[in-house]
Amino acid sequence: MYKIIENKKIARSVYKMRLEGDTSKITAAGQFINIKLDGYFLRRPISICDYDETAITIIYKVVGEGTEYMSTLTEGEELDCLVGLGNGYTLKDAENPVLIGGGVGVPPLYNLAKKLIEKGQKPSVILGFNTEDEVFLEDEFRALGCNTVVTTVDGSHGVKGFVTDALKNIDYDYFYTCGPMPMFRAIEGAATTDGQFSFEERMGCGFGACMGCSCKTKNGYKRICKDGPVLERGEIVW
Amino acid sequence: MYKIIENKKIARSVYKMRLEGDTSKITAAGQFINIKLDGYFLRRPISICDYDETAITIIYKVVGEGTEYMSTLTEGEELDCLVGLGNGYTLKDAENPVLIGGGVGVPPLYNLAKKLIEKGQKPSVILGFNTEDEVFLEDEFRALGCNTVVTTVDGSHGVKGFVTDALKNIDYDYFYTCGPMPMFRAIEGAATTDGQFSFEERMGCGFGACMGCSCKTKNGYKRICKDGPVLERGEIVW
Amino acid sequence: MVDLSVNLAGMKMVNPVVPASGTFGFGKEFKDYYDINILGSFSFKGTTKEARFGNPTPRIAECKNGMINAVGLQNPGVHHVIEHELPEMKEYFHKPVIANVSGFSVEDYAYTCELLDKEEQVGILEVNVSCPNVHGGGMSFGTDSKSAAEVTKAVKAVTTKPVFIKLSPNVTDIVSIAKACEEAGADGICLINTLLGMRIDIKTRKPVIANKMGGFSGDAVFPVALRMVYQVAKACNIPVMGCGGVSSAKDVIEMMMAGATAVQVGAANLINPYASKEIIEALPAECEKLKIERISDIIGVVE
Amino acid sequence: MVDLSVNLAGMKMVNPVVPASGTFGFGKEFKDYYDINILGSFSFKGTTKEARFGNPTPRIAECKNGMINAVGLQNPGVHHVIEHELPEMKEYFHKPVIANVSGFSVEDYAYTCELLDKEEQVGILEVNVSCPNVHGGGMSFGTDSKSAAEVTKAVKAVTTKPVFIKLSPNVTDIVSIAKACEEAGADGICLINTLLGMRIDIKTRKPVIANKMGGFSGDAVFPVALRMVYQVAKACNIPVMGCGGVSSAKDVIEMMMAGATAVQVGAANLINPYASKEIIEALPAECEKLKIERISDIIGVVE
Numbered sequence A, B: 001m002y003k004i005i006e007n008k009k010i011a012r013s014v015y016k017m018r019l020e021g022d023t024s025k026i027t028a029a030g031q032f033i034n035i036k037l038d039g040y041f042l043r044r045p046i047s048i049c050d051y052d053e054t055a056i057t058i059i060y061k062v063v064g065e066g067t068e069y070m071s072t073l074t075e076g077e078e079l080d081c082l083v084g085l086g087n088g089y090t091l092k093d094a095e096n097p098v099l100i101g102g103g104v105g106v107p108p109l110y111n112l113a114k115k116l117i118e119k120g121q122k123p124s125v126i127l128g129f130n131t132e133d134e135v136f137l138e139d140e141f142r143a144l145g146c147n148t149v150v151t152t153v154d155g156s157h158g159v160k161g162f163v164t165d166a167l168k169n170i171d172y173d174y175f176y177t178c179g180p181m182p183m184f185r186a187i188e189g190a191a192t193t194d195g196q197f198s199f200e201e202r203m204g205c206g207f208g209a210c211m212g213c214s215c216k217t218k219n220g221y222k223r224i225c226k227d228g229p230v231l232e233r234g235e236i237v238w
Numbered sequence C, D: 001m002v003d004l005s006v007n008l009a010g011m012k013m014v015n016p017v018v019p020a021s022g023t024f025g026f027g028k029e030f031k032d033y034y035d036i037n038i039l040g041s042f043s044f045k046g047t048t049k050e051a052r053f054g055n056p057t058p059r060i061a062e063c064k065n066g067m068i069n070a071v072g073l074q075n076p077g078v079h080h081v082i083e084h085e086l087p088e089m090k091e092y093f094h095k096p097v098i099a100n101v102s103g104f105s106v107e108d109y110a111y112t113c114e115l116l117d118k119e120e121q122v123g124i125l126e127v128n129v130s131c132p133n134v135h136g137g138g139m140s141f142g143t144d145s146k147s148a149a150e151v152t153k154a155v156k157a158v159t160t161k162p163v164f165i166k167l168s169p170n171v172t173d174i175v176s177i178a179k180a181c182e183e184a185g186a187d188g189i190c191l192i193n194t195l196l197g198m199r200i201d202i203k204t205r206k207p208v209i210a211n212k213m214g215g216f217s218g219d220a221v222f223p224v225a226l227r228m229v230y231q232v233a234k235a236c237n238i239p240v241m242g243c244g245g246v247s248s249a250k251d252v253i254e255m256m257m258a259g260a261t262a263v264q265v266g267a268a269n270l271i272n273p274y275a276s277k278e279i280i281e282a283l284p285a286e287c288e289k290l291k292i293e294r295i296s297d298i299i300g301v302v303e
Ligand SMILES: Cc1cc2nc3c(=O)[nH]c(=O)nc-3n(C[C@H](O)[C@H](O)[C@H](O)COP(=O)(O)OP(=O)(O)OC[C@H]3O[C@@H](n4cnc5c(N)ncnc54)[C@H](O)[C@@H]3O)c2cc1C
Pocket: A032, A042, A043, A044, A045, A046, A047, A048, A058, A059, A060, A061, A062, A063, A064, A065, A066, A067, A068, A104, A105, A107, A108, A199, A200, A201, A202, A203, A229, D061, D062
């Protein structure tokens, strides 16, 4: 069981939750946890935004009943979570990788940025949102020392436009991304280097048992939950 | 919603719970409340043991999953209850009525005793249990000034034997009873006056809508939840 | 303002919410909780030619997110319904009501429907060919296309009001049965009735229900009901009344998107007497969130 | 000490708990959570003649107390299973396993079963004639007595191991289908597979599942499963493996009292990878409470 030590709103419909408990199963940035919620049958998969020896940070958006319920939980309550699921990002040797996040695809990039910096790399960060009140983690990425560009579709904050508009102006030799499919398609069209995409799919189990989340890749069938969520650019069938 | 203001063990597997909330719908002793429990579909019917303007007292025995769950609830938690269900006992003009309770059939007799005393009657009380550690409410009935006899099957407390063994030695001109069917059959065999029996049946709704709890009486079909739970001796088909 | 009105085979309703037969009695018990005239309509307790006590008790068992009942069509008989229940109902319900009818032979159905058809309060006849709780009757009519069609024809021959046939989900091919009813002249289909289920008391090693098996309903059955509503609405050209596991405004919307013109609420009324009221009150806001201006626009929108 | 052992058509098991096909893969993902040798056995992912990707995603939808899946028999094909999965499984599972087989023609079934019959690790062949998620195949075999019997005969002709036929609950008369399989030589019946269900995303107005409908399972279906186990166990003289909505030791006991010799745990494994382990661990205490000394004593005790 994981104890909620923080659960607060950080942007429109977006909450940050910190969970105290065993983090020893986490092996890579970009992995996720799968949360059992009272009254809901399936678990909810949420990316690990950051973690240390004693706690995990997640950032989630209220989109349906389960996340709505999560937003009502208070400190001290406990959640049954499966932790350290999925492959996570593979850290590549690159000097100037760029991390591109869209909406609630942003969170897993935070721990990734930390890990890349630890390896001596200088990641740039592009965070894409629709509008100003949705923006989160901008300050945190800057605090890590990352060159951080925020884009909003309506121009209410940062660069007006899409992440790919910002990508044009950045020097990068590799990319890591997480976000919605339309953003992925735009990146696939625009990106000039290799990179990794982190996918979402409806999940039955989240740990590889049910084949609920399969997708076809150039390297055969993969389970998003176990062989993913991160796939290499080169293996993806668009 | 009713707020739990007390929930404590008072005998083996038996708990007393006090619920704060609207009691204006209660019109008679022997009525019951129907409690919605998280994670259980049907409500649990429990007799009203006592009530005042602001709170209801119930006494329940842990016999299955629902009551087990109830025993874990703590003060301050809220319960969704339908209150004031059933006909309850009809107060008859009698000088020396006897109230006969068996096990968790005892609770509704407590408020009944109070009401009879208010009317100037002198109720005697017989409480039947299996063994000493099951006994409850004995002191409370005595505190009302009732002549109170406790019977236990194994003789570990009070009179050894059944409620009907005690009934022989009591002068009464009417009876009210609540308890298990075998006790009812014994009383039906032994009692020398008119009286009222309070029945149990599995319920779908508890307020007369589903016909889940019907029984045949000499006055036609009755719903235990709405036309009962109390039936007059004369109308019961044994 | 969201327009919640629907037109069910000619019966105009202010909203699509209809308490299901057997879970609302004749409305009496609910009128103490709220003014039941806010309902689209309601379907009254299954009525038969003769009065019935029904099955022995216990008749009720609890399940995860649902319940089993084996009431077995307890009702005072059609004559008593016409002479007492309907006149009494007039006092507290001022809309056309849905008359739910059961029988043990084709003649039974025709007899009861013919009588109820004459009652001005009755807006729709709902012919239950699917009750799993009566031996040697009910059930079999709804599990076989031929007898379902036979009952439909017999009832249509003696009535002028819209006739909905209420089908059983305990079948291999719901579509062929619904189509057979449509071809036989049914004006609409109501589904689902209860799934046949069972529970055992592991302490006493006996079935919880005296009758051993009974009808399983409540939240748990929603996905099965939704699937059947979808299949039948796609296959037939007559309106469908959806039923099974509905307990929220969202469920009503989902059922309508699957193809239901009206939606019945059953077991939910039993565990919460305000259930139908709460659903009706929540509907406008749910519709607004989903940008639904007229609820009738969403009937069967799902491809 | 409670004796949990059962004998399933000759296969001796230390306890009656068997993870259900499709919810346990080939056991690999679970062995990281616990030593799966504590299981009675397990039924591996439905295997077909050729490899299959299955249906498009989304393949999963949530329901109240249950889920819908439309995986569509994704599997690497029987040859890959024999060449890779079974040898690998030998390393971490040291008991006879149950081989779950599907097909799209009688010949398919016979082909796949004949090959798996030769594998010493396989203790029982479980022939799935009931998968609702494959078009023009699977399902139809299990919804009709004749084809179910035909598949049974064809498989029995090419195998020596006990053959269990896994039936669909989406039928009018489960008993006649089970009996037809028994008469055709089946050594046991496994039931239930999933109920056909559906969910709609009311925001997008589309079915949640790409395939529209899918197989509904989990806690919610328990009363339907229990009823069918009871009916079939009473009507047939071959053992029944019960399945459907089992998620606790009490459920296992209830299913066995209804007539099951062994009990499968499906969706529960997916939401809690320790589910089968926790059930096995809870069984002795539950049995003691109920004064059950040998669990095999309670098989079918309910009249
Ligand atoms: C690997 C992975 C990582 C994720 N990380 C995050 C994150 O860090 N922050 C965040 O806000 N969201 C994240 N999501 C999406 C998140 O899982 C869904 O928003 C959430 O499950 C919605 O639940 P709900 O009950 O509110 O919605 P409902 O629509 O009521 O849920 C119904 C069912 O659909 C599933 N579902 C709905 N949307 C999605 C989705 N987009 N992906 C997968 N399943 C879905 C639910 O899990 C549930 O089973 C991630 C998804 C995946 C697969």
